Amino acid sequence: MANTPSPVTVTVTGAGGQIGYALLFRIASGQLLGPGVPIRLRLLEIPQGLKAAEGAALELQDGAFPLLAGVEVTDAASAAFDGVNVAILVGARPRGPGMERGDLLAANGGIFAPQGAAINAGAADDVRIAVVGNPANTNALIASANAPDIPVERFTALTRLDHNRALGQLAAALAVSPGEIRDVTIWGNHSATQFPDVAHATVAGRPVVDALAERLGDAATVRAWITDQFIPRVAKRGAEIIEVRGSSSVASAASATIDHVHDWITGTPHGWTSVALSSDGSYGVPEGLISSFPVRSVDGVWQIVQGLEIDEFSRARIDASVTELTEERDAVLTLGLI
Numbered sequence: 557m558a559n560t561p562s563p564v565t566v567t568v569t570g571a572g573g574q575i576g577y578a579l580l581f582r583i584a585s586g587q588l589l590g591p592g593v594p595i596r597l598r599l600l601e602i603p604q605g606l607k608a609a610e611g612a613a614l615e616l617q618d619g620a621f622p623l624l625a626g627v628e629v630t631d632a633a634s635a636a637f638d639g640v641n642v643a644i645l646v647g648a649r650p651r652g653p654g655m656e657r658g659d660l661l662a663a664n665g666g667i668f669a670p671q672g673a674a675i676n677a678g679a680a681d682d683v684r685i686a687v688v689g690n691p692a693n694t695n696a697l698i699a700s701a702n703a704p705d706i707p708v709e710r711f712t713a714l715t716r717l718d719h720n721r722a723l724g725q726l727a728a729a730l731a732v733s734p735g736e737i738r739d740v741t742i743w744g745n746h747s748a749t750q751f752p753d754v755a756h757a758t759v760a761g762r763p764v765v766d767a768l769a770e771r772l773g774d775a776a777t778v779r780a781w782i783t784d785q786f787i788p789r790v791a792k793r794g795a796e797i798i799e800v801r802g803s804s805s806v807a808s809a810a811s812a813t814i815d816h817v818h819d820w821i822t823g824t825p826h827g828w829t830s831v832a833l834s835s836d837g838s839y840g841v842p843e844g845l846i847s848s849f850p851v852r853s854v855d856g857v858w859q860i861v862q863g864l865e866i867d868e869f870s871r872a873r874i875d876a877s878v879t880e881l882t883e884e885r886d887a888v889l890t891l892g893l894i
């Protein structure tokens with residue numbers, strides 16, 4: 557009889573919240589790590605969120621998931637991250653009325669600095685961290701800075717939702733399945749300054765810009781569509797969802813989180829995807845900023861796709877988002893969070 561692999565410990569913070577509820581059942585069903593990989597779930601909440609997380613744990617039991625080896629609920633970061641292999645950091649402080657960006661960064665620093673320290677103290681050697689809670693890039697930077705023993709490349713932030721949104725918009729414009737589109741990139745911050753880039757994207761093997769020209773008209777019309785419709789629609793999609801739904805994206809954010817971790821561990825078979833990770837200086841992004849890049853996962857490690865030509869149009873947009881990230885880094889530096 558084949559040996560059953562030992563369970564992988566997956567910790568979800570903010571597990572009693574909206575995204576947590578959408579995420580937990582997909583993790584338990586095997587969609588995060590693949591079929592045949594047993595999972596031990598740890599749900600971290602603050603005391604006010606414990607009941608909701610405990611309720612989710614009861615429902616997970618009722619799901620009778622064959623891969624689910626156990627569920628623990630706690631409000632202690634040290635217990636939640638002890639031996640953790642995959643940490644999904646969703647719990648964050650939302651922006652309240654009258655709160656400036658600096659206030660938000662300070663409030664989240666109070667969450668992500670101690671969680672980084674707890675991961676540093678207890679995580680397994682192979683730990684991978686995906687930050688979802690906003691401002692995701694800078695929260696990942698704070699957590700990483702407080703986990704000096706964990707290689708910086710293990711800390712990532714989610715821009716896969718933006719990436720998937722870009723695929724969705726292109727698929728609609730081209731009347732194709734999103735699965736036919738490859739090599740879109742999200743550059744920069746998970747914010748309205750992000751740059752969704754189609755310069756290298758293909759659809760069924762052809763440049764996306766050529767396929768767009770066939771449907772929309774000449775190159776100038778395509779450029780105008782990209783600049784005036786596609787980029788702002790993707791970059792401000794989070795706000796659009798809040799306006800239409802009455803609250804921020806949940807199921808699509810959980811789905812993108814599954815995609816992010818799944819591809820990180822199992823690989824990117826078709827072209828590249830987008831992940832915010834610690835810059836090694838590629839494409840002129842200052843070293844150490846957690847910025848979104850085109851990436852492939854090779855043997856469980858994200859590798860930035862190198863050698864892409866960046867024209868003036870793209871350069872200006874990447875620089876604008878990177879400037880915002882630099883300002884956020886400077887703010888948390890001033891606050892003593894990193």
Ligand SMILES: NC(=O)c1ccc[n+]([C@@H]2O[C@H](COP(=O)([O-])OP(=O)(O)OC[C@H]3O[C@@H](n4cnc5c(N)ncnc54)[C@H](O)[C@@H]3O)[C@@H](O)[C@H]2O)c1
Nearest residue numbers: 570572573574575601602605647648688689690714717809
């Ligand atoms: N990166 C992305 O693409 C993306 C997309 C959508 C939402 N988000 C962000 O994800 C976050 C969560 O969204 P949501 O809709 O689930 O919010 P939510 O308010 O429903 O849930 C957040 C949960 O986090 C918990 N929490 C707060 N501080 C915590 C801490 N220190 N430790 C553990 N848990 C803590 C809260 O009690 C709450 O249950 C928000 O910051 C949101 O802006 C990011």
Ligand SMILES: O=C(O)C[C@H](O)C(=O)O
Nearest residue numbers: 690793794795797804805
């Ligand atoms: O935009 C937001 O505030 C929520 C989230 O980050 C999103 O992109 O949907």
